[in-house]
Amino acid sequence: MISDITAARDAALADIARATSPDEVAEMTTRFAGKKGELAGLKKRLGSLDTIDEKKVAGAAINEAMSAVDAALDERRAAVAADAMRQQVENERLDLTEYVGKPARGHAHLVTQAWERLEDVFVGLGFRVAEGPEVETDWHNFEALNMGEGHPARGEFDTLFVDHVPPGGRPGTTVLRTHTSPVQIRTMLTEEPPIYVIAPGRVFRRDTPDATHMPVFHQIEGLVVDRDISMADLAGTIDAFTKAFFGKGWNSRLRPSYFPFTEPSAEFDIQRPDGSWIELGGCGMVHPNVLTAGGLDPEEWSGFAFGFGIDRMAIMRHGVADIREMFSDDLRFAEQF
Amino acid sequence: MKILLSWLNDYGDFGDPTNPDDVQRVSDELTALGLEVESITPVGETVEGVVTARILRLQSHPDAAKVQRVYVDAGDGEERHVWCGADNISEDDIVPLATLGTTMPNGMTIERRGILGIDSEGMLCSARELGLGEDHDGIRILPSGLPLGIPYGDALGIRPDVLIDADVTRNRPDCWGYVGIARDLAAKMGVEFRPPTPTIDVTGDERTTPVEIVDGDRCARFTSTVISGVVVGESAGWMQRRLTAAGMRPISNVVDVSNYVMLELNQPNHAYDLETLGGGGFRIRLATDGEHLVTLDGEDRTFTTDDLLICDANDAPIGVGGIMGGLDSEISDATTTVALEMAWFELVGIGRTVTRSGLRSEASQRFERGVDPYGMPLAVARFAELLSETCPDLVVHAGAVDARSEHLPAEQRTAEVRISNVNRILGTDLSADDLPSLLDPIGYTVSGSGDTRTVALPTWRLDSTAEVDVIEEVGRHYGYARLGSRVPKSSDHGGLTVRQQRRRVLRDVLLGLGISEAMPNPFLAPDTLAKAGLDAQSIAITNPLVSDESVLRTSLRPGLLRSIAFNESHRRTGARLFEIGHVYPPGDGELPGEFEALAVVLAGHDAPAAMAVWREITAALGGGARIDQARVPAGLHATRSATLQAGKEPLGAVGEVAPEVLAAFDVTERVAILEVDLDQFLAREPKPAQWKSTSRYPSSDLDVSFRLDEAVPAEKLEKAVRQGAGKFLVDLDLFDNYRDQASVGSRALGYRLRLQSQERNLTDADIAEIRRGIEAAATKLGAELRS
Numbered sequence A: 001m002i003s004d005i006t007a008a009r010d011a012a013l014a015d016i017a018r019a020t021s022p023d024e025v026a027e028m029t030t031r032f033a034g035k036k037g038e039l040a041g042l043k044k045r046l047g048s049l050d051t052i053d054e055k056k057v058a059g060a061a062i063n064e065a066m067s068a069v070d071a072a073l074d075e076r077r078a079a080v081a082a083d084a085m086r087q088q089v090e091n092e093r094l095d096l097t098e099y100v101g102k103p104a105r106g107h108a109h110l111v112t113q114a115w116e117r118l119e120d121v122f123v124g125l126g127f128r129v130a131e132g133p134e135v136e137t138d139w140h141n142f143e144a145l146n147m148g149e150g151h152p153a154r155g156e157f158d159t160l161f162v163d164h165v166p167p168g169g170r171p172g173t174t175v176l177r178t179h180t181s182p183v184q185i186r187t188m189l190t191e192e193p194p195i196y197v198i199a200p201g202r203v204f205r206r207d208t209p210d211a212t213h214m215p216v217f218h219q220i221e222g223l224v225v226d227r228d229i230s231m232a233d234l235a236g237t238i239d240a241f242t243k244a245f246f247g248k249g250w251n252s253r254l255r256p257s258y259f260p261f262t263e264p265s266a267e268f269d270i271q272r273p274d275g276s277w278i279e280l281g282g283c284g285m286v287h288p289n290v291l292t293a294g295g296l297d298p299e300e301w302s303g304f305a306f307g308f309g310i311d312r313m314a315i316m317r318h319g320v321a322d323i324r325e326m327f328s329d330d331l332r333f334a335e336q337f
Numbered sequence B: 001m002k003i004l005l006s007w008l009n010d011y012g013d014f015g016d017p018t019n020p021d022d023v024q025r026v027s028d029e030l031t032a033l034g035l036e037v038e039s040i041t042p043v044g045e046t047v048e049g050v051v052t053a054r055i056l057r058l059q060s061h062p063d064a065a066k067v068q069r070v071y072v073d074a075g076d077g078e079e080r081h082v083w084c085g086a087d088n089i090s091e092d093d094i095v096p097l098a099t100l101g102t103t104m105p106n107g108m109t110i111e112r113r114g115i116l117g118i119d120s121e122g123m124l125c126s127a128r129e130l131g132l133g134e135d136h137d138g139i140r141i142l143p144s145g146l147p148l149g150i151p152y153g154d155a156l157g158i159r160p161d162v163l164i165d166a167d168v169t170r171n172r173p174d175c176w177g178y179v180g181i182a183r184d185l186a187a188k189m190g191v192e193f194r195p196p197t198p199t200i201d202v203t204g205d206e207r208t209t210p211v212e213i214v215d216g217d218r219c220a221r222f223t224s225t226v227i228s229g230v231v232v233g234e235s236a237g238w239m240q241r242r243l244t245a246a247g248m249r250p251i252s253n254v255v256d257v258s259n260y261v262m263l264e265l266n267q268p269n270h271a272y273d274l275e276t277l278g279g280g281g282f283r284i285r286l287a288t289d290g291e292h293l294v295t296l297d298g299e300d301r302t303f304t305t306d307d308l309l310i311c312d313a314n315d316a317p318i319g320v321g322g323i324m325g326g327l328d329s330e331i332s333d334a335t336t337t338v339a340l341e342m343a344w345f346e347l348v349g350i351g352r353t354v355t356r357s358g359l360r361s362e363a364s365q366r367f368e369r370g371v372d373p374y375g376m377p378l379a380v381a382r383f384a385e386l387l388s389e390t391c392p393d394l395v396v397h398a399g400a401v402d403a404r405s406e407h408l409p410a411e412q413r414t415a416e417v418r419i420s421n422v423n424r425i426l427g428t429d430l431s432a433d434d435l436p437s438l439l440d441p442i443g444y445t446v447s448g449s450g451d452t453r454t455v456a457l458p459t460w461r462l463d464s465t466a467e468v469d470v471i472e473e474v475g476r477h478y479g480y481a482r483l484g485s486r487v488p489k490s491s492d493h494g495g496l497t498v499r500q501q502r503r504r505v506l507r508d509v510l511l512g513l514g515i516s517e518a519m520p521n522p523f524l525a526p527d528t529l530a531k532a533g534l535d536a537q538s539i540a541i542t543n544p545l546v547s548d549e550s551v552l553r554t555s556l557r558p559g560l561l562r563s564i565a566f567n568e569s570h571r572r573t574g575a576r577l578f579e580i581g582h583v584y585p586p587g588d589g590e591l592p593g594e595f596e597a598l599a600v601v602l603a604g605h606d607a608p609a610a611m612a613v614w615r616e617i618t619a620a621l622g623g624g625a626r627i628d629q630a631r632v633p634a635g636l637h638a639t640r641s642a643t644l645q646a647g648k649e650p651l652g653a654v655g656e657v658a659p660e661v662l663a664a665f666d667v668t669e670r671v672a673i674l675e676v677d678l679d680q681f682l683a684r685e686p687k688p689a690q691w692k693s694t695s696r697y698p699s700s701d702l703d704v705s706f707r708l709d710e711a712v713p714a715e716k717l718e719k720a721v722r723q724g725a726g727k728f729l730v731d732l733d734l735f736d737n738y739r740d741q742a743s744v745g746s747r748a749l750g751y752r753l754r755l756q757s758q759e760r761n762l763t764d765a766d767i768a769e770i771r772r773g774i775e776a777a778a779t780k781l782g783a784e785l786r787s
Helices: A002-018 A022-033 A038-048 A052-091 A110-124 A152-157 A182-190 A231-245 A288-293 A310-318 B005-011 B020-032 B152-156 B178-189 B237-245 B253-265 B347-357 B362-369 B376-387 B419-426 B432-442 B467-478 B498-512 B557-569 B607-621 B659-664 B714-728 B764-780
Strands: A135-137 A174-176 A195-204 A216-226 A251-259 A262-271 A277-286 A302-309 B002-004 B036-043 B050-061 B064-073 B079-084 B094-098 B161-167 B202-206 B211-213 B219-228 B269-273 B282-286 B292-294 B300-302 B308-312 B317-320 B338-345 B395-398 B401-404 B413-418 B445-447 B452-457 B576-583 B595-603 B626-628 B642-646 B649-656 B671-677 B700-709 B729-738 B746-755
Touching: A002 A022, A002 A038, A002 A052, A022 A038, A022 A052, A038 A052, A110 A195, A110 A216, A110 A231, A110 A310, A110 B498, A152 B347, A182 A195, A182 A216, A182 A288, A216 A231, A216 A277, A216 A310, A231 A251, A231 A262, A231 A277, A231 A302, A231 B419, A251 A277, A251 B020, A251 B467, A262 A302, A262 B467, A277 A288, A302 A310, B002 B005, B002 B237, B005 B020, B005 B161, B005 B178, B020 B036, B020 B161, B020 B178, B050 B152, B178 B253, B178 B432, B211 B219, B211 B401, B219 B282, B219 B376, B237 B253, B253 B269, B253 B362, B253 B376, B282 B338, B292 B317, B308 B347, B338 B347, B338 B376, B347 B362, B413 B419, B413 B467, B419 B432, B419 B467, B432 B445, B432 B452, B432 B467, B452 B467, B498 B576, B498 B607, B557 B576, B557 B595, B557 B671, B595 B607, B607 B649, B607 B671, B700 B714, B700 B764, B714 B729, B714 B746, B714 B764, B746 B764
Parallel strands: B202 B395, B211 B282
Antiparallel strands: A135 A174, A195 A216, A216 A302, A251 A262, A262 A277, A277 A302, B002 B161, B036 B161, B050 B064, B050 B094, B064 B079, B219 B338, B219 B395, B219 B401, B269 B338, B282 B308, B292 B300, B308 B317, B413 B452, B445 B452, B576 B595, B595 B671, B626 B642, B642 B649, B649 B671, B700 B746, B729 B746
C-alpha cells in the first residue's frame, strides 16, 4: 500500500512538473487532487488494511502525498501564470521614440509671459495689480500728473487723440493713454493708503513702428503711497525687484533725471553680473501735486512710483531683434516660445 | 548739449581731455548729476604725416584736363611734385601736404603713384580729409606766414580734445550753457568754479534805441545796447574751432560772438545793424493774422495772432521773437554799429509757435526751457569783451534800454525748506546745517537758522519754485548713490484680484486646448468693421499715423481674421488663435464703452469646435449661457451661430464666421469663432460647489435613443430626458447623433443615463418607470423613441 501511495505521488509530481499552461494545471488539479482524483481513490483502500496501526500509517502517507501534490500544483500554477504574463508583456513591446503629431499646447504671447512673470515678482513683494482704461481723459493722463494744459512735457508724449467727446466736455480731451501712470491717479482716488500696486497695461504713442518701437506697446507702473516713504524705499524696492526678476547677481542704481510727475526723479539702471549697465526705466518720489490730485495730503503721505517697458523684458529675455515680429501673430514666431 | 572738455575747463579744472581716466571721471560725475552722458567723441585728432607746404608754381599738362601739376616746398628746400584736381589754389598759398606713406582717415595710404607716367610725391588735402570741417570743394588754404614742414595740427594750434554729449532734461534750463554745466560739475567735483567776469567799459556817448513792448505777457524783458566800431570779419581761430566742434558754422566775428555767448551763458541774443534798423528802435508785439516774414533760413513764413514778432520802430517785422531773425535784419560786411538785443520770452508761448510753425532754433530751444531773466548785463559785457578781440576800436554806448513788463519773473524768489521734510523724502539723516554746503555752490543760497531754512532760488533755475525742488537739488548733490536702500513693508498683502486670477485660468484653458495667443493691432482701417459684417459705428483717432490704422476696434474679430489670413498666406492653415484684449465701442459717458473681451478663432474648424471650447471654459470657470440660435450675431454664419445669452444681457457669440466675411478677409478655410464679454464673464465668480454624498448602492445604466426633428434643439430634448429621469439620474451623455439619407429633416440622438439611488438598490421596475417617464417627456417635444 505504502509503495502504491509513493508511486502515485511521484507520478503526479512528475506530471505536474511538466505542465506548461494554466489549462494543464487545472486538468491535473482535478486528476490528482480532486475528490475523485487518484490519491483520493487510494483512501478507499484503507478499509482493506488489517490493523489500526497500518491504517494510521497509510492514512498519514496519503495525506502527506496529497499535501505535496497540492503544494506542487500551487507552485506550478503561479509559475505558469507568471510565464503567461511575461509572454503578454513581451508581445506588447512599443517603441516610445516613435512620435505621431506635435505637442498640442498653444503658445502664450511673449508679452503675456513677461507680464505674468513681472506680476508674480511684485505680488511676492507685497503688491496688488491695478488696472485702468486704455482710452483716457486728458485729466488723468496729463493734468493730474502735474502736466497742466500747455505743459511742454505734454508735447513729448506724441499723444494719439480720439474723437470721443464727454458730456459737457470739449473735443480733443480724450486720449489713448500714453503711459500707465493714469492708473496711479485712479488708484489714489479710489483706495486709501497704504497703496502698494503695480499697473501693467497697454499704452499708445504716435510713433512710427521700427525695430525697437511700436505705436502700441506695454508698460508696467508701480506706485507705493504710505507714511514716511522715501527715496531709500524706492531704491530698495527697485533693487529687490532686480534681484528677484533678473537674478541674485544683478544690481541696480538710481541716477537723477526729470519727470513732471515725480520729484526727485530718477532713471534706474540695472547691472548685469558682468558689470555692464542697462537703462531700464524711470522712477521717483510722487510729486506733491500728483498726491494732491489723487486726493491725498502730501504732508501726511509720501510715495514713490516707477515704470518701464514690458515688451523690452520679453525682447531682452529671448533675444528678439525686431519688436515688430513679436506683434505679427505669425505662428512661426509664436511657436518658438 | 555737446560739451567740449577743453572749453569747459575755462570755468574750472575738470580734467585733462587727453587723460582717459579724467574724461571718464567727468563723464561719471555728469551722469551722477542727471546730465546723462550719451557719447564721448574724440576730436582734434590730426592726421599724422600731413605738413605745411608752400605752393611754388602751378603747371597744366596738355593731356590732363581736370588736374594740374603743383610744385611745393615742404620746408626742406626740395621741390616736390604732386598732382592736384582742385582749382582754388594759387602760388604762395600755404596748404596741407600729405607726405608719402601717410595713412588718411579713410584708410587710404599716400603712395608714389602718378598719372601719365609722372609720379606724385604726396597729396594736397581738403578740410574734410583732415577732419577740419565739412568742406570738400577745394584744398584747405592755411593762414599765410606759417612755418613750413611742420604738422598742420601744430601749425593751427589743434589739440586732442573730447566732445561729451550730455542729455539735458527739461528741468535744467541752465545746462544749455557751458557755465551752467560748469557750476553744477564744479560743486559736485569740489573744484573752483570760474565763471567769466567781463567788465563793460561804457566809453561811448549816449545812443538810445527806443523799445516798446506791446505784449508784455510774451516778452517780459528786452534790452538793447548800441555798440559801434564794429569791423565785420573773421573771428579768432580758437573761437571758430570751438564753434565748429559745437556743430556751428563760423560765419563772421559778430555772428560767432553772438553764438559763443549763447553757448557759454545760455543767453540767446541778436545783433541788428543800427543803420538799417527802421526808426532806430524796436517794437515787440503779436503778429496780425496772416502777417509774414522771410526768416534767416530763407523761408517766407506766415504768422497767426499767437506768434510774437520783433518789429522795428516803424512796426515792420524783423524777427520772430526768441526764435529766429528776419533775413533782412542780418548784419552785412558794411555794418559798423549794432543794436544788440538780449531779451526774455515767456516759455509756453515760444513752445506754441515752435510747435505750430515747425520753426525751431538754438535760441528757441533755450527760451522754451527758460533762460535766466536777469543774465543780460553779464551777457552784454561778455559779448563786447569777446568782440573787441577782433574789433579793437569797439565802443559800447551809454543809454542802453532795459524794457520790462510786469510778467518778468521776480528776481528774489525763496522757498522754505524743512530739514524734516528733506529727510522724509530722501531717506537721509541730514541736519539743517548740512544744507549750505550742498546748496550754496549751485547758487541756492541758504539763510536763517533752525530746522526750517530760507533758500533763495537762483534766477537761472526758473524750474525751481517750491520746497520739493530744493529737496531734489539736495539729493543730487548729496548723491543718489549715497541714499539708503530698504524694502518697505506693506501692512496689506499682495495678490491678484479674482478677476485677474480667472483671466489667468481662462488663458491657461485655451493654451491647454492648443490655441495660441495673438496680439494684433487694435487700430483698424475705416472700412474694416463693415468688411467684418460688424456695426461700423466706431471711434476715430483724430491724428492717426496712417489712415489704415485710424479707427479703434469695437471687436477683436477683424484683427484675428487678418492674423488667420496672414498665416494662411504663409502656408499655415488651421491656425488656432485667441486674444484677450480691450475693445472700444463708442459710448456716451466720460469715456467710451471700452471693455475687455475674449475672441477665439479656429481656422479649418466648424461651429461645434467653438462650442467645445466654450464648454471647456465654463467647465473650468463656472457660469454658462443660453445658446440662442434664433439670434444670429452680425457677421456670423446664419445657420451655424448663436448668441450666448446670460440673463438678459448677451454675453457673447459662438459659431462660424459668415462665408462672405471670410471671403472679404481672404480666408479660404472655415473659421469657428467664440466671443465673450470678459467684463461680465470674469467678474462673475461662481459660488463654491456644495458637497453631495456619493451613493453606496450600485448604479445602473440606461440607453435611450430618439428621432428628433431638426427644428428642435437637442438642448430641449436633453432637458426633457433629465426631467423625465427624475431624482435617480446622476449622469447623462449624448453618445450618438446619427443622420441618414432616408430620413432628412430629423436625426437620431442617443443618450446614456447613469441611475443610482442614495438609499437602496434600483429594481427593474424602477428602471422601467424611469424609461416611461423619459418617453413621456420626450414625446411632448415630438421626439420618437427608437428603442
